[in-house]
Structure formats: C-alpha cells, structure tokens
Amino acid sequence: CAEWDNGGLPSWLTGALPPTRLRCADPEYLAEVDRWFDVLIPHVAARQLTRGGTVLMVQVENEYGSYGSDLTYLRHLADGLRERGIDVPLFTSDGPEDHMLTGGSVPGLLATVNFGSRPLEAFAKLAEHRPQDPPMCMEFWCGWFDHWGHDRVLRDPADAAKDLDAMLAAGASVNIYMAHGGTNFGTTAGANLAAPSLDGDYRPTVTSYDYDAPIDEAGRATPKFWAFREVLSAYRNEVDGPLPEPPAPTPVQARTSVPLAQGVRLEQVIDSAGLPEAVAPNPPTFEDLGIVHGIVRYTATVPGPRTAYPLVLRGLADRAQVAVDGVVLGVLERDRPADLSFAVPAEGARLELLVESMGRANYGPLVGERKGLTGGVLHERQYVHGWTARALPLDGPLPAVPWDAAADDAVDGPAFRRGFVTVGEPADAWLRPGGGKGYLWLNGFLLGRYWSAGPQRALYAPAPLWRPGPNELVVLTLDPPLTPAIPAAVDLLDSPVLSRRS
Numbered sequence: 001c002a003e004w005d006n007g008g009l010p011s012w013l014t015g016a017l018p019p020t021r022l023r024c025a026d027p028e029y030l031a032e033v034d035r036w037f038d039v040l041i042p043h044v045a046a047r048q049l050t051r052g053g054t055v056l057m058v059q060v061e062n063e064y065g066s067y068g069s070d071l072t073y074l075r076h077l078a079d080g081l082r083e084r085g086i087d088v089p090l091f092t093s094d095g096p097e098d099h100m101l102t103g104g105s106v107p108g109l110l111a112t113v114n115f116g117s118r119p120l121e122a123f124a125k126l127a128e129h130r131p132q133d134p135p136m137c138m139e140f141w142c143g144w145f146d147h148w149g150h151d152r153v154l155r156d157p158a159d160a161a162k163d164l165d166a167m168l169a170a171g172a173s174v175n176i177y178m179a180h181g182g183t184n185f186g187t188t189a190g191a192n193l194a195a196p197s198l199d200g201d202y203r204p205t206v207t208s209y210d211y212d213a214p215i216d217e218a219g220r221a222t223p224k225f226w227a228f229r230e231v232l233s234a235y236r237n238e239v240d241g242p243l244p245e246p247p248a249p250t251p252v253q254a255r256t257s258v259p260l261a262q263g264v265r266l267e268q269v270i271d272s273a274g275l276p277e278a279v280a281p282n283p284p285t286f287e288d289l290g291i292v293h294g295i296v297r298y299t300a301t302v303p304g305p306r307t308a309y310p311l312v313l314r315g316l317a318d319r320a321q322v323a324v325d326g327v328v329l330g331v332l333e334r335d336r337p338a339d340l341s342f343a344v345p346a347e348g349a350r351l352e353l354l355v356e357s358m359g360r361a362n363y364g365p366l367v368g369e370r371k372g373l374t375g376g377v378l379h380e381r382q383y384v385h386g387w388t389a390r391a392l393p394l395d396g397p398l399p400a401v402p403w404d405a406a407a408d409d410a411v412d413g414p415a416f417r418r419g420f421v422t423v424g425e426p427a428d429a430w431l432r433p434g435g436g437k438g439y440l441w442l443n444g445f446l447l448g449r450y451w452s453a454g455p456q457r458a459l460y461a462p463a464p465l466w467r468p469g470p471n472e473l474v475v476l477t478l479d480p481p482l483t484p485a486i487p488a489a490v491d492l493l494d495s496p497v498l499s500r501r502s
Contacts, residue, residue, distance in 0.1 A: 001062055002182075003145050003205045005190045005293075006360040007367040014360075014368035015287030022368050023064065025072040037080050045085035057089045059138070063114060065094040065104025067364070074106045093138040096122035101129045110134075114177075116141030116155075119167045137167055139177035142224065143212030147192065147203040148358075152455040152498050154212050161227040168235050176228070181210035181217040183460050186446040187293035187395045190362030198364030202318065202335045205359055206456040207448030210498060217460050217496065218428050221246045250463065252494040253429035258473055259489045260419040263411030264401050266354070266392075266476070270297050273399040274392045283373035283387045286357055294394035295478075296372055298353040300387045302379055304344035311340045311351075315375030318358040321414070321480055324349050328413075328480045334358075344379075351384065353377075354414060356478060358449070398444045398474060413481035419473050421492060426466035430496050432458035434487035436479040443472055457497035 001007050006014060013032055014022065021029055047053035060078050078090055094104035096113040105111040111130045115122045115137060123135040142160040144153035167174045184190075189207055194200030210217040214225035225246070233243060275291070278284050283298050302324075311332075313320055318334045329340045342349070357371040377384045392399060401416045411417070433440055435452040440459055443466070447459040479486045 001190070001362050002184070002209060003190045003192070003359075003362050004184065005188050005362060006369075007190070007362045009367065011287055011292045011360070011371075012290075015285075015370065017368070019365065019368040023061075023068055023073065024070040025076060030073070030076055033077070034080060037084055041081060041084035041086065045087075048086070048088050050087050055088060057091055057110075058086050060090050060092050060106060060109060061104070063094055063100070063104065063363075064092070065097075065100035065102065067103075067367075069099075069103035071106065074104075078106055078109060091138070096125040098125070098129075101126065105129065110136075112136040112138035114139035114141070116144075117163055119163050119172070120170060123167075123170065123172060135167075135170065135172040137172060137174045140164065140167070140174050141177055142214065142228075143178065143181075143210075145209060145211055146206045146455050146498070148206055148451050148456075149453040150203070150455065152212075155224075157222075157224040157227040160224060161231050164228060165231045165234075168231070176214065178209070178211040178213040180215040180219070181208075181213035183207060183217055183448070184209050185448055187357075187359075187449070189359045189448065191359035193361055193364060193366055199366055202358075204318065205362075207450070207459055208456050208496070208498065210496070218250065218462070220249050251425070251427040253423060253427050253466075253492055255494050256421065256492045257489045258419040258421040258492060260417035260473070260475060260487065262403060262406035262418045263415045264403065264406050265411060266295065266414035266416065266478075267297075268405065269399055269401050269416055270295070270390055270392045272402050274390045276390075278389045278391075280387055280389070281385045282376050282383070283353075284389050285374055286371035286391070289372075289389060289391045291391045291393040292395040293357045293371070295392045296355045297390050297392075298355060298373060298377075298387055299389075300351050300377070300384050301348045302344050302351050302384055304348045305346040306344045306379070308341045308343040309380035311342065312378040313353070313373060313375075314378065315370075315373065316355070317369065317371045317374055319356045320373075321354040321478070323352045323354075326350070326352075331480065351377075354478075394439060394446065394476075398441050398446070401474070412486070414478050415476075417475045417477060417487070419490060420470045421473065422470050423466055424468060426463045426468065428463050429461045429466070430458035430493040431461050431473065432491040432493055432497060433475050433477075434489070434491070436477055436483060436486055438478045439476040440490070441472075441474040443467060455498050457499065458491070458493050460496065 048055045091110040091112055092105050093112045093114055094100040096115055111133055113122050113126050143155050146152050189205045191204040214228050216222050316334050320332045322329045322340050324342045332338055355372055361367050361369050433450050437451045440447045442461050445465050473490050477486050
C-alpha cells in the first residue's frame with residue numbers, strides 16, 4: 001500500500017460507508033469499485049505484455065488476508081479484471097501465515113507471499129497451502145518506512161543481501177520492495193496503529209518513503225544497491241553481457257538559507273480562503289465538511305460561570321491547538337493525554353480549536369477512519385454544544401494567501417510565511433524549515449509535512465519542481481505563539497536529513 005493515506009481509498013467514500021462495509025461484498029462499495037475499474041482498467045489492459053506493453057501480471061487486492069476473508073468479494077474483483085480485458089496472470093499477495101493465506105487467496109489464482117526475513121520458512125508455509133504454485137516473494141521488504149517521533153528504521157545491506165541470495169538459491173522468484181525509494185508528497189502519507197490488534201497508539205508516517213531502499217529517494221545507488229547487484233550477478237546468464245554501470249548521481253543545488261520575509265496569520269487565510277462556515281450542535285468531522293486533509297477552526301462558547309475543569313476532545317484526529325478567549329492554552333495530540341483545564345467567567349468563554357489532520361490509517365481494521373473532532377468536546381463531563389467550523393483544505397493547490405496584507409516583520413503563532421530563492425539550472429535539493437511543525441510548498445506544489453519530532457528533518461524537492469530564476473517557498477507554521485521553533489528561514493540542502501537529530 002506504500003503507506004498511502006487511507007490505504008488508497010478516497011475519504012469521500014469512507015466518509016459515506018463505515019469501515020465494516022469496506023473491502024467486502026457490500027453492494028454500495030462494489031458499485032464504486034466497478035465504477036473506478038471502468039475508468040482505470042482499460043488503461044492497464046492496453047499496456048499488457050500480450051499487447052506489446054510491459055504489464056506482466058496484475059494483483060487482485062493487496063494483503064487482503066491481513067484484513068478480511070470475503071471470497072465473494074475477491075472473486076468479484078478477479079472477474080471484474082477479466083471482464084475488462086486483463087488476460088495476463090492474476091495473483092494475490094499475503095503474509096506467510098495460515099489465516100492470511102486462507103483469507104486472501106483465490107482458488108485458481110497464483111498465491112504469493114510478502115516478507116522481509118526467514119524466506120525458506122515463508123515459502124514452506126506457502127507450499128502447505130499451495131503445493132502446486134511456484135514460490136514467489138511479491139514484496140521482499142529490504143528496508144522499512146518511518147514514523148514521526150520514532151527512530152529511523154535501517155536494515156543492514158549484508159543481511160538483506162543474504163536473504164535475497166537464499167531466495168534465488170531456492171529457485172524462487174522475488175520482487176524487491178522497495179527497489180527505489182520515493183516520496184509521499186503532499187498529504188498522501190498514511191499512518192499505522194500499534195500492534196497487536198492494530199488499534200493501539202497512532203503512528204503517522206513521514207513524508208519521505210526512502211524506505212532505506214537500494215536506490216534512494218533521489219535515485220542514487222546506496223551500499224545496499226551494490227550488495228544486491230553482487231548477489232544478482234551470480235544468477236545471470238552469460239549471454240546477457242556485462243552489467244551496465246548505474247547512471248551518475250543527478251546534480252544538486254548549492255546550499256543556502258532562504259529568509260521567510262513575509263507572513264500572514266493562519267486566521268486571516270482561513271477567513272479569506274476557507275470553505276463556508278458550518279454550524280452544528282456538535283463539531284462536524286472533516287468528512288462532514290467535505291475536505292480530505294487540512295486545518296479546521298472550531299469555535300464555541302462555553303457557558304459560565306464554572307470552576308476550572310479539564311477539556312476533553314473525544315476522538316481527536318489528530319492534533320489541536322487550544323485557545324480560550326484568545327489565549328493559547330496548549331496543544332493536544334491523539335493518544336497523548338494532557339491536562340488542559342480552564343475556568344469560565346459568568347459571561348462565558350470563547351473556545352477555539354485549530355485541528356490538523358495527519359495521515360489516515362493505511363493498514364488494518366481502522367482503514368476508513370474519520371478526521372477532526374469525531375467524538376465531541378467535553379468540559380468536565382458536559383458536552384459543549386453550538387459549534388461553528390470553517391475548513392481550510394491543504395490537499396490541493398496552495399490556498400489563496402492574501403500576501404498584499406502580509407507583514408514584513410515577524411508574525412507570531414500559526415501563519416503562512418514566504419521567501420524567494422533564485423537558482424540557475426534546476427537541480428535536486430532538500431528543504432529544511434528548522435524546528436516546529438507545518439507544511440512546505442515549492443512554487444505552489446505541496447512537498448509535504450515537516451515536524452521537528454523527526455526522523456525526517458528535510459523535504460525532498462526534485463529538479464522538475466524548480467525554475468530557472470526566482471522560486472517561491474511558502475511555509476505554513478503551526479506552532480503556537482511565542483514558540484522558539486517558529487522558523488525565520490528555510491535551509492536549502494544538498495543531501496537528505498533522515499535522523500531524529502538535526
């Protein structure tokens with residue numbers, strides 16, 4: 001799934017159907033799948049090997065046995081692929097465990113397995129279920145993805161090469177995952193929930209999908225590439241000729257620092273470029289408001305008088321900056337309880353919540369989760385009612401920031417900040433906003449989220465996004481007022497920073 005937001009399912013669909021109706025033979029869900037297949041599959045069919053193209057095989061679902069066991073659903077997908085012109089082999093791909101193979105396999109279709117280690121054990125388990133199928137690892141996990149706030153996950157090249165060699169020596173086929181690292185640009189990075197039940201602590205995935213792959217995010221050969229190359233060369237046919245040399249590394253930009261000279265408060269942008277206000281007794285979710293990802297400003301009046309009680313945001317997804325009568329009390333995060341208590345005077349208090357969505361769960365039973373305030377807001381044990389919500393989508397183009405109203409001096413608190421840098425020939429670079437948390441655009445293209453929690457500290461900005469001459473950098477900083485981490489500049493780097501240490 002490449003740790004894609006919501007497992008690749010659109011939020012408008014999962015907002016309309018509860019998780020229990022997804023990825024099964026639910027008629028409404030299948031109707032949307034069929035509608036999408038009608039658009040997508042003809043493009044795939046035209047590119048099959050049987051028609052002079054490069055598509056060798058087509059996968060039915062993805063690791064479905066880790067999620068469900070609806071054979072009627074899987075047959076519907078397989079039949080739908082055939083009906084729309086797919087004539088190359090179909091296959092399924094699951095973990096090497098009994099319940100995964102029984103739940104995710106389809107009689108008559110090739111079954112393959114996904115794993116990162118102990119290949120002979122995995123193939124033995126596959127053979128128990130499919131003795132007639134050739135052994136194939138469809139996803140050989142030679143690296144791993146990273147979560148915000150956790151250490152980077154690395155795999156020793158020699159260890160990965162040893163398992164690759166063991167598979168080839170056993171006569172198995174293997175697909176290296178990932179052969180080439182990449183980037184989940186914009187807001188497309190998903191999230192995972194901690195094991196064992198996949199509904200534990202929330203762990204959003206970083207923007208980079210470098211994956212510690214043999215070829216890194218920027219297309220450069222790594223030590224793992226050379227280790228794999230040595231293994232693969234031992235299984236080549238002599239008639240193939242000499243191995244080609246990999247291409248030279250692509251050029252990179254010279255290092256510099258780009259001042260963020262202009263700033264417009266986030267509140268101003270929400271007022272001028274946000275969606276129309278919605279009014280409801282309880283806070284509407286992002287799906288209710290019709291946005292995929294972004295910021296929603298929720299406001300309500302808490303009646304008074306009352307003594308200091310804790311604020312509880314039930315089902316917060318995923319992060320909220322809390323202010324009472326214009327004074328920021330702090331930040332609340334999903335699965336990280338904190339005590340934000342406040343008293344209310346007789347005339348009442350204005351409660352304002354700036355809620356940000358991170359990635360949706362991309363694997364497991366919580367695929368299809370909603371974002372925003374999904375369970376209401378309580379002060380002590382009493383629900384707060386009478387909400388106004390205004391959304392600022394961040395999953396599309398850069399919002400229309402009123403730069404003509406920008407302040408040329410420092411703007412405190414959440415704000416859009418802008419700077420320009422002039423380059424000659426476009427080349428790859430990495431952009432590091434410094435501390436804090438937010439979003440970064442290059443020439444109107446959203447590179448993704450940044451966060452000082454690490455391990456990713458700089459966002460990859462490939463050459464095609466740059467222009468000869470002036471280039472616009474826009475940073476949305478979400479840090480509360482008086483936060484030292486609010487960046488005054490963006491560092492333009494010539495190499496990645498994938499470490500919890502800056």
